[in-house]
Amino acid sequence: MPELPEVEVSRMGIEPHVLDQKVVAVVIRNKQLRWPIPDEVHLLVGSPITAVTRRAKYLMLESEKGSAILHLGMSGKLRIIDKAVPVEKHDHVDIEFENGLVLRLNDPRRFGAFLWQEAGQQHSLLLKLGPEPLTDEFDDKRLFEKSRNKTGPVKNFIMDNHVVVGVGNIYANESLFKAGIDPRRPAGKISKKRYQLLTEKIKETLALAIKQGGTTLKDFTQSDGNPGYFAQELLVYGRGGKACTNCESTLLEVKIGQRATVFCKGCQR
DNA sequence: CTTGTCACCTGAGCGC
DNA sequence: TGCGCTCAGGTGACAA
Known part of the structure; x- marks a missing residue:
């Protein structure tokens, strides 16, 4: 959940x-x-x-x-x-x-x-937890420096709790889409400029999701029993095979590190 | 050290 | 209806 x-x-x-x-x-x-x-x-x-x-x-x-x-x-x-x-x-x-x-x-x-x-x-x-994503301690400089020599996919990298905490499968997919980065790309081969955008998108996506009361997929409810409304905002997660909201091409779904990964081959490089 | 895989557990959904 | 299979928002532990 x-x-x-x-x-x-x-x-x-x-x-x-x-x-x-x-x-x-x-x-x-x-x-x-x-x-x-x-x-x-x-x-x-x-x-x-x-x-x-x-x-x-x-x-x-x-x-x-x-x-x-x-x-x-x-x-x-x-x-x-x-x-x-x-x-x-x-x-x-x-x-x-x-x-x-x-x-x-x-x-x-x-x-x-x-x-x-x-x-x-x-x-x-x-x-051993990394910084909170919504604080200034988490910034593009840190993301960039930590990523050097990392050969694994950037998606795994941003989901690693030593790098930054709190980015799970949904928001990793969403943030990478918004930043236009192919989730399979090796973390160590991404420029500082692109990490700057990714950092912004992670913060923006998480902050918006909190504002919307979280994402209700199957069973998440707020403590008052009401659902969250961020599911309506999801651009790629759970939309494999459907049209990209940006370019209309079909969203691809693959497994990265055993987790469902959805992205647009046209919009994410 | 890093990177990848497995394990933990229940329930929902699907094809037959 | 039922069975067997796959999948699910996390993450520590371990093997290579």
Whole structure:
């Protein structure tokens, strides 16, 4: 399900309901997510949430004791609901708050994670992450320099979390189309000028997607249960075999690094 | 070091 | 209806 925009939309949806709210219970129905949920997550109980933050596609519920770290994997969804709402299939975790609301994690494929980070510590998963795409730390200079000597396709390069975080399959496809770059082109052979455009398009695409409430394909919903509307803006993702919106030629679909890749042979070089 | 492949898991959609 | 197959928005772990 979620790429950075969907996670950020979830964060914004959750924050007003849980900020400064004391956690009264953490209910775990199935601890077998990508990793077993550690017992330490119960340390959240009794303290108010001091912040809801995001790093890459990880969400952090912070408290004085430490932070609960949530990752939605491919199929995870978070909802803010009343405690009385009946539990459904794949509702693995509830975080209950003093105000009677519950943050409920539903994740059919269980590629998501629910982990714990001691106050003042940095979880090992977060240590090696590259810069946030929507900050000034992510710029064309960095992209260009990191790409030298890279022989693999540029699409894999921009999806590499060491290079920049939060660019998943949808937005990699979309950004490369908007920048007019063939996703198969070796990352090390792209000019600085073209990386400048790509950097702009990545930022622009992610920012627009957040504004639209994320991309609803099958099952993404915002934390209020409403869908995101960015799917209407998709120019190439999921449109293999259809006409390019720019030149009308047929969009090609190939696999790059096991992932569906759609591009226009005419517009992307 | 880099690069590529596999694995984790469930559900939807398709052809037969 | 049912079976078997493929595919799906992520990413750590491992092999080469």
